[in-house]
Amino acid sequence: MTKPKLSFWQIWNLSFGFLGVQIGYSLQNSNTSSIFESLGADVSHLSYFWLAAPLAGMIVQPIVGLFSDGTWTRWGRRIPYILGGSLISALALVLMPNCPKLLAFAPLAMGAFILLFMDLSFNVTMQPFRALVADMLDDSQKTQGYVVQTFLINLGAVVGAILPLVMTWLGVSDEVSFVGLMRNVPGVMVRLGVTQFFSWAALFLMWTYLKPAITGVVTDHATGEVLSAGATQTWVGVLNGTYPIPACIAALFLGRVAARYGNKPVYAACLLAGALGLAGLCLLHDQYALMLPMVGIGIAWAGILAMPYAILSRAVEPRRMGVYMGIFNFTITVPQIVIGLTGGAIVKYCFASDAADMLALAGVFMLLAAVSVFLVKEHKAQ
Template identity: 40%
Template sequence: PVFFGAFMLLFMDTSFNVTMQPFRALVGDMVPDEQRNLGYSVQSFLINTGAVIGSFLPFVLTWLGVSNTPPPGGKVAPTVIWSFYIGGASLLLTVLVTSFTTREYPPEEYEKYHQITAEEKSHKSLANLIRDIPPTMWQLAVVQFFSWFALFLMWVYTTDGVAQHVWATDPSDKTSAAYNEAGNWVGVLFGIYSLIAALYSTLIPKIANKLGRRGTYMVSLLAGSIGFISILFIRNRYGLIISMAGIGVAWAAILAMPYAILSAALPASKMGVYMGLFNATITIPQIAAGLLGGVILTLLGKQAISMLGVAGVSMLLASLAVLMVKTTTGQTVKQ
């Protein structure tokens, strides 16, 4: 059941990322380079505002009287089931509204503005596209790998880790009141890191103007690493809020900075296709984390909280990997 649950979480998260990717390319198409820090920060703010609402749903539903313990013979609490139903409906509705109300530049106008020639507009094979990937994209892929590896471990193991580490309850008993109380609190913590991320997103443009895109990205990921590692030393539920603040800072940057950096390094004629390929840098590390997570957990003595320490080390490696990223400013490059 654990591996099936992890696989379904991976499938769900991959679906979300595939859904969001065209909108990330759209920001690159519609927003000039000097405004992309702001453009992707606004996108990060909106994503995290929705995440705040979603994370608090089980807690709110419990307060409204929906049971937070599974019914006899069941394994999932009604609060969790209804949260997924509401989240799925919200995703479908908002994607439809955005798709039907967003205005794009006509292809002819876009090509004229970016001076795209017929040769540049021609279709390339996947092999040629991969061969011509800008170096910045490969460099960002390394950062993305360690970032999303850490995030996947957090999403999968935080509830078990907090239940074991703070509530001192057996995480294998998913039906216990203590485990579900820990699960509800983790939902609150996830809401808090999303709230911090939403607030930090409003500051990213100003910070990026001071530190540059690369500096902002690196410092933010370092804050996330500190947040993850600090969880190992905190046994008070409220103390975990401090840890989530650091993770929220990293999460906001992960949703904004790699796309601001990448969009400036991509040829205008291939913005959409390379943004689509870049999605692999989100899914591949999560597949790796899903495959290796169980093995790592066993090596760590089945202590789920230790997986968050692994996430902290991974996020630290992501922060250091930013140092090798070459940034490009000015008009989107042509080739």
Template identity: 40%
Template sequence: MKQPKLSFWQVWNVSFGFLGVQIGFALQNANVSRVLSDLGADLHSLSLFWLVAPVMGLIIQPIVGSASDRTWTRFGRRNPYILAGAIAAAVGMCLMPNSPIFVAFIAPMLFGGLMLALMDGAFNLTMQPFRALVSDMVPAKQRNQGYAVQSLVINIGAVVGSILPFVLTNVIGLENSSKAGEVAPSVMWAFYIGATALLGSVLWTVIRTKEYPPQEYSAYKGLNYEEEQRLNAEKKSLAEKLSGFFKLFMSMPKTMKQLAIVQFFSWFALYILWVYTMPAIAQNAWGLDSKWFDSSYLSSLEQIPAHIAQAKGAAGDWVGILFAAYSLSAALFSIVLSKIADTFGRKLTYSLSLLAGGLGYISFILFDDPQIMHVNLFITQVDVPVGALGLLIPMIGIGFAWAAILAMPYAILAGSLPANKTGVYMGIFNFTIAAPQIICGAMAGQILLHWFNNQAIYIMILAGVAMVLGALSVVFVSDNTDTNKENLAEELEHEAHPQQS
């Protein structure tokens, strides 16, 4: 039975919830280092706080993926998980910037870390079923389009989330600097708005996307409905579940293993971008000494000099503009990404995109002119260093890389996965996202402290080298998804019915 082709707006509705999820992610990525620094975190310890994100992904995504594969309710298969995650993420987004309020019960920095864990856990609870939903609903011939639309929606959300604090400061007039142990008002309100957008967009997808009922889904995906129902109804012990998961992990498609190498270098670089862009540009473009990011030194002062607080606030806001720039670049690139991939192949498109991102990272060090320039951004006018303005150029290349990272691995991988195991394998594939971030988080702070003497610009160059290595690794990826799918289906069939062999 042939799965029906979707209209553009049906494909759009399936992915629309990513808009709000990515607004939340963008606010987190651009502002959590700033928030934790304001609450008292050392520069070299920021990467340890950020370990919460990949650890939560490592734990939650495979569990949710496996559970959603076996879930069939009148509300859908993936939708219940998507909505539950969105509600939890919105709660975390509202509580995190209010960490100082809870000082009587728990240290603000610790509470901020806990809310980061809640937000990331909830984002992962929402994100994993979303990726599986796209694979469920979009037929194979529209797969490039489906993941390109997903990338487009994600990056529109990233633009909105990234610029929110800047807009609230420079257009609305909210304060962007903070006192020691507090969070800037512009950041607080940005998180409130982001939480509202997250819930609204997810509700749109949940309401507008009607998932296929079990029998219809099985027919479209070539599955035996009765056999699937029997397998889902089986009660298994925890040991049996872990054993089954380990077997799936060990029998993952060859393509997934090859993509894991590319993912390692890509996400190692992205982790550094999100954690260290703010201190890197504050030091390199605004000319701030690294001591202004040392909590021991700051605690020895009665108060932070006004011009330092103002510069750090301005740099923090400009990170939002830079992240919006790479997200806008990614959104525009996403519009043509599927056509480019169809014409030149997914591997070449993927590799060249990562190369553009790597060169963008490395070029950060060139933009160090501290001379102040008056800039008209259409929505407002600001005074920023020439070097900070020039950083918009490398963000174009980073945007190309980000668009490809969001779409190409999943487009390459999706066709190699069995339809009845898509959720759990997408969860397992998240290991290739979480593991490099965990490794980076454990290493980056020490590298920054001992190798680079807390000069954050040099760790951005390290990230660029990693991204270039990712581009080279794409060469070794096999994009023969149909063959992989057939081989994996035969292996799983053999495991389910060994007596037939």
């Protein structure tokens, strides 16, 4: 069935809710490691707490995708999940910073529980948005749809990442069995999974170890002195709010560039920019100079959020779009689980607890992701 062409603003409205989801994710990404460090967690244990996100995504997204494919209400089949997940997400965001008050004798355990609760609700909200774009747009507009979604995600990331700094300035310190679906996973999904593994492993390493990697190393631009731990954490928020800005800008051009050169070359180029950016984080120490590598990481982030979905959406039959988009989330969560389980041992026994080496490892993973894009056999747009 031919789908009607949608205007830019109609495409925009399809994904506008992702703005709020990413504000929450951005707050989580910038502050989780610091929250758990403040509760007494050792640097070698941080990756275990970050397992909550990929575990929640791996469990929830395929289930929500499966049920939302077959859910029909007066509000549609995706909206109930988006609405319910968003309300629970808001509650989790309120509870997270108050975990010591909720369970004073075991704040780490309460923090881990709330983090898992938060990620479950984020994933309930996020997955239907991915499927909604594929539901509503034909092949010729899907890349544009995911590019707009990427722009909104990154706009939300900027807001969420910068909120702590701003507050500081303000003076506030369907019927098929699941097994059958897995047996018939499109080949392109499997190949994209290789790229996804390396790129998301790299991102997980950066999110987890950026703060400890630059603590005691990043210097004040004006004085050249090493920033304090508190100032470093604030600057981590600034850095996490920097890379979504070039991601937003890149997202505006990805669709046009991909239409001319193809999705795969553009995807690979984005990931290569990310590898260079991660290398820069290892080499630079001035607080403002550290913002430059974030440009490359932002370009990679734009590609990661748009290009694999544009490629995959052409290979999946529409009636199974939701569940396969959910299953595809395994390629995001599995690498994070693998790194989460092994990261503590790697940083402790391979790198002598030097978190900066984990950023270098992230750069290697991102480079492997860029090379692996050429294993993907893309379906042409109809």
